[in-house]
Amino acid sequence: MASPSKAARGKHRWIGAIVDRPINRESCQELISVILGMYDFRLFDCYSDGFSTKVIIKVSLGNYFPAREILSNAPDIEPVSSSGKIRLVREKLGLKKKIRKKK
Numbered sequence: 001m002a003s004p005s006k007a008a009r010g011k012h013r014w015i016g017a018i019v020d021r022p023i024n025r026e027s028c029q030e031l032i033s034v035i036l037g038m039y040d041f042r043l044f045d046c047y048s049d050g051f052s053t054k055v056i057i058k059v060s061l062g063n064y065f066p067a068r069e070i071l072s073n074a075p076d077i078e079p080v081s082s083s084g085k086i087r088l089v090r091e092k093l094g095l096k097k098k099i100r101k102k103k
Helices: 025-035 061-073 086-093
Strands: 012-019 041-048 052-058 078-082
Touching: 012 086, 025 041, 025 052, 025 086, 052 061, 052 078, 052 086, 061 078, 078 086
Parallel strands: none
Antiparallel strands: 012 052, 012 078, 041 052
C-alpha cells in the first residue's frame, strides 16, 4: 500500500534543545515525557558529549507553541532552535545526520 501524500501527513515542527547533564536515550525519553506529558512528541536525536545532551524533538504544529513554552520553563532543558526542517535544527545544534547502512 502506498504511503500517504505529503499534505495528508500533517504538519510538524522540530525543536532542538540541550539537557544540562549527560543522559542516555531512555532517560531522556522519560524526562521529556514527564515535562511534555499531555502532548504527543517523538524523540529523534539524542547525543551526549559527557557534559550535556543535545536532543531533537518532533511535535505537531498544533502543539508546537505550548510545547515550546513548557520546555522554556523546564529547569533541566534549554530549547535552542526550532524549525519545520530537521536539517536546520541539526545545523544549529552542530549535529551531523546519521548515516544508515543499506542492507
